Amino acid sequence: MSRIQCERCLRPRSHCLCPSIPSLDSRTRVVLLQHPDEVRHALNTARLAALGLRNAQLRVGRCSKIWQS
Ligand SMILES: [Zn+2]
Numbered sequence: 769m770s771r772i773q774c775e776r777c778l779r780p781r782s783h784c785l786c787p788s789i790p791s792l793d794s795r796t797r798v799v800l801l802q803h804p805d806e807v808r809h810a811l812n813t814a815r816l817a818a819l820g821l822r823n824a825q826l827r828v829g830r831c832s833k834i835w836q837s
Contacts, residue, residue: 777812777816778815789819793822797824798823799824
């Protein structure tokens with residue numbers, strides 16, 4: 769049986785961090801590169817960082833393929 773998950777932060781609903789995630793401006797565009805194996809990691813801090821920075825983008829992939837998606 770799987771737990772119900774928050775669609776935004778991907779944490780279990782009972783541990784959703786969305787209300788605590790800031791919405792920070794940044795003059796610098798931030799691109800976060802995440803290995804596919806880390807997507808389902810319990811902490812998933814790359815996703816949290818991308819959600820907290822307005823000018824950020826999360827790219828998931830391996831090596832050169834990460835830029836082709
Ligand atoms: Zn959430």
